[in-house]
Amino acid sequence: MSPEELQAAIAVANEINLEVYYYWCTAVMILIHAGFMMYEMGASRVKHTLAAGTKNILAFAYMIPTFWMFGWWIYLAMTNGFVPDFEAGAAGVPWGENMGPNMQDNASGVFWGAFTLFACTTASIMSGAVIERIRMTAFIILAVILGSVVWILAASWSWHYAGWMVTEWGYHDFGASGLVHMVSGFFALGVLIHLGPRIGKFNADGSANVIRGHSLPMTMVGLMLIVVGFFGFLGGCLIFPGTSVSWYATEWANIYGMPTTLSTICFNTLMGVAGGMIGAYMKTRDPFWMMSGALCGIISVASGMDLYYPGLTFVLAFVGGIVGPISAQLFEKFGIDDAVGAVSVHGTCGILGVLFAGIFLGGYPQFSDSIPTITFGGQFKGMIVMFLLGFVPGFVFGWLFKVLGILRASDGVQEVGMDVEVEAMAYPEDIKTN
Amino acid sequence: MFNSSPIDSWEGAGVIYSFAGSGITDFWFWIAVICCIVPLYFALRTENHHENQHKFRSDDSDSTHGVER
Numbered sequence: 001m002s003p004e005e006l007q008a009a010i011a012v013a014n015e016i017n018l019e020v021y022y023y024w025c026t027a028v029m030i031l032i033h034a035g036f037m038m039y040e041m042g043a044s045r046v047k048h049t050l051a052a053g054t055k056n057i058l059a060f061a062y063m064i065p066t067f068w069m070f071g072w073w074i075y076l077a078m079t080n081g082f083v084p085d086f087e088a089g090a091a092g093v094p095w096g097e098n099m100g101p102n103m104q105d106n107a108s109g110v111f112w113g114a115f116t117l118f119a120c121t122t123a124s125i126m127s128g129a130v131i132e133r134i135r136m137t138a139f140i141i142l143a144v145i146l147g148s149v150v151w152i153l154a155a156s157w158s159w160h161y162a163g164w165m166v167t168e169w170g171y172h173d174f175g176a177s178g179l180v181h182m183v184s185g186f187f188a189l190g191v192l193i194h195l196g197p198r199i200g201k202f203n204a205d206g207s208a209n210v211i212r213g214h215s216l217p218m219t220m221v222g223l224m225l226i227v228v229g230f231f232g233f234l235g236g237c238l239i240f241p242g243t244s245v246s247w248y249a250t251e252w253a254n255i256y257g258m259p260t261t262l263s264t265i266c267f268n269t270l271m272g273v274a275g276g277m278i279g280a281y282m283k284t285r286d287p288f289w290m291m292s293g294a295l296c297g298i299i300s301v302a303s304g305m306d307l308y309y310p311g312l313t314f315v316l317a318f319v320g321g322i323v324g325p326i327s328a329q330l331f332e333k334f335g336i337d338d339a340v341g342a343v344s345v346h347g348t349c350g351i352l353g354v355l356f357a358g359i360f361l362g363g364y365p366q367f368s369d370s371i372p373t374i375t376f377g378g379q380f381k382g383m384i385v386m387f388l389l390g391f392v393p394g395f396v397f398g399w400l401f402k403v404l405g406i407l408r409a410s411d412g413v414q415e416v417g418m419d420v421e422v423e424a425m426a427y428p429e430d431i432k433t434n
Numbered sequence: 435m436f437n438s439s440p441i442d443s444w445e446g447a448g449v450i451y452s453f454a455g456s457g458i459t460d461f462w463f464w465i466a467v468i469c470c471i472v473p474l475y476f477a478l479r480t481e482n483h484h485e486n487q488h489k490f491r492s493d494d495s496d497s498t499h500g501v502e503r
Contacts, residue, residue, distance in 0.1 A: 062470065065466060065469075065470055066470065069463075069466070069467065094463055095459045095460060095463055097448065097449045097454070100449070100451035100454070101449070101450045101451040102448055102449045102450065102451070103444075103447045103448055103449075103450055104448045105448075135481050136477050136481060137474050137477045137478045137481060140474065140477070141474070406478065406481075409481075409485065410485050410488065410489050410490070411490065412485075412488035412489050412490045413484060413485060413488045415488070416488045420484050420488065421480065421481050421484050423480070
């Protein structure tokens with residue numbers, strides 16, 4: 001074999017390895033969705049269980065075709081803001097050469113697949129907050145707006161080497177604390193304001209009642225599945241080396257072109273999960289929040305986890321694990337009934353994640369000298385953009401669906417149980433666990 | 435039945451999906467869009483049916499939107 005032939009063989013092997021890597025990242029990410037489904041079904045009362053699960057599965061099902069139809073195009077075309085770059089977006093049009101089987105393109109399908117699963121995650125984040133009273137159709141449409149439009153617009157601005165938040169502010173959000181978690185958490189908040197609380201959540205004097213789900217063990221297993229899925233999610237945030245779409249021949253890179261390693265992500269994913277669990281357990285001694293603390297922890301460090309010292313990751317995640325449940329109590333005091341604390345876990349801890357990167361990651365060189373370095377100011381401005389990008393569409397569409405009368409199930413349906421709308425019963429024996 | 439192949443040979447093949455390069459892909463695209471929208475109509479119809487059947491709480495017809503009386 002000549003050196004040229006050997007080089008060509010290595011190049012082919014690298015392309016195939018890239019394909020295999022993202023293919024399995026995508027498969028592992030499906031566990032996030034399975035986990036959220038169990039988490040939400042367990043957090044529902046018996047009479048709402050299957051409605052919560054069905055809602056989650058349908059969000060998954062709707063995200064896939066809609067992300068193929070327009071989501072991926074938005075990512076490629078909208079890096080400048082609200083004005084599309086049709087030339088850049090050409091590779092994402094659903095009737096184009098790259099958006100289907102193509103022997104010369106091993107990358108588009110697996111990148112699209114990984115991003116589709118990111119989109120599914122955003123819908124799952126919202127779905128937990130609104131269980132036990134949102135109507136199915138409204139939820140599906142809201143999920144599509146969030147997953148196939150809103151978050152991917154945020155990703156185009158801030159999770160793309162040419163995104164304007166990156167090129168103008170040096171915004172750094174490796175693991176998507178802002179562009180996935182903040183956007184989804186505050187989108188959910190906008191919807192919740194119009195959706196209103198579950199029947200019986202608040203007393204006439206404004207005090208809140210605890211509404212316990214029917215299966216905390218199911219919720220805990222679900223959250224462990226989400227933790228497993230995070231390895232696919234965060235692994236999928238890296239760019240594979242040595243291929244035609246890679247930043248470097250021999251080094252992994254983050255999405256901004258800064259070199260990193262898979263080992264880095266392993267260190268900090270595990271340390272983030274552990275710090276969050278322990279912090280939340282110390283704050284609450286509650287199994288539900290201990291497990292949600294894993295998410296609080298990982299989200300609180302996700303923006304900068306490609307660069308943090310693992311000891312720092314653990315401490316920041318520990319703080320996130322404490323802040324998450326405190327934030328949930330505060331939202332409840334303001335009359336927001338967030339059934340699983342999604343606004344706090346993803347929104348509030350997402351804010352922490354974005355700002356922590358601004359505080360602790362100064363001085364790192366960027367891929368190009370033309371890109372500003374990471375600063376607190378850049379991260380703070382990015383945090384404001386992510387809040388608005390999530391909250392405003394959630395609030396507006398929540399209002400619209402409320403006006404149309406399709407947002408909230410009637411009190412009668414809630415009393416009978418949302419499962420009546422999916423015409424099924426989770427437990428035919430009609431067991432009562434609470 | 436349909437001759438949908440965009441290639442004559444696998445040698446140097448690029449795009450290989452069925453009907454590639456023809457306007458027929460547009461047709462399937464729009465059918466796919468319709469397949470996403472139509473189920474929402476049926477879902478809404480089912481919801482409305484159950485909403486009408488269980489419109490009010492058993493103890494009181496006055497909705498309080500979550501505030502326990």
